[in-house]
Amino acid sequence: MRLADLGAVVAIEQESFPKPWSLNAFLGQLANENSLNYVAEEDGRVIGYLVVTQFVGVWHLLDLAVHQDYRRRYVATELLENFFEESGRKPHRGYTLEVRKSNRGAIKMYESFGFICSGIRKGYYSDNGEDALIMWRDSEDMLA
Numbered sequence: 001m002r003l004a005d006l007g008a009v010v011a012i013e014q015e016s017f018p019k020p021w022s023l024n025a026f027l028g029q030l031a032n033e034n035s036l037n038y039v040a041e042e043d044g045r046v047i048g049y050l051v052v053t054q055f056v057g058v059w060h061l062l063d064l065a066v067h068q069d070y071r072r073r074y075v076a077t078e079l080l081e082n083f084f085e086e087s088g089r090k091p092h093r094g095y096t097l098e099v100r101k102s103n104r105g106a107i108k109m110y111e112s113f114g115f116i117c118s119g120i121r122k123g124y125y126s127d128n129g130e131d132a133l134i135m136w137r138d139s140e141d142m143l144a
């Protein structure tokens, strides 16, 4: 993800989430040396993105979305595969993320990547008071 991608990224973000990240939030991630920020492109157009940051040895998947016209074409799968390949090369403690309890499609996708539900944050989402599932995946070292 580069500065020039952020217009398209923010547009996808706004159509994808009830409480979208601001442009500043993405700028902060681009400036963060502990973050990995990816975009997926088709014909030079940004169609999806993934933002991840490492904190105390754990990779936190912070934001993932795909343009609605391009969903169910394995765009998110490819973003995640690229990230796991890159992040798995260096020692770390594992991966975590939060997802709305109602977001069945995303939960299924994360489970297919080896994430398990490790807890619940009650009323985590301020727009509707929905619970978040905390999902966790061990590092490759621990799986070996």
Ligand SMILES: CC(C)(COP(=O)(O)OP(=O)(O)OC[C@H]1O[C@@H](n2cnc3c(N)ncnc32)[C@H](O)[C@@H]1OP(=O)(O)O)[C@@H](O)C(=O)NCCC(=O)NCCS
Binding pocket: 016, 017, 064, 065, 066, 067, 070, 071, 072, 073, 074, 075, 076, 077, 078, 098, 099, 100, 103, 104, 105, 106, 108, 109, 110, 112
């Ligand atoms: C969740 C999201 C990123 C998935 O992106 P995608 O590119 O469509 O996902 P993929 O095509 O790689 O899906 C891989 C698998 O995950 C599961 N999956 C993904 N979306 C699904 C859905 N809406 N319903 C059911 N299963 C789904 C399926 O098992 C799918 O494989 P299949 O198509 O062979 O059945 C996309 O729907 C999105 O941007 N949603 C809005 C934002 C969001 O919820 N982000 C996640 C926040 S934690």
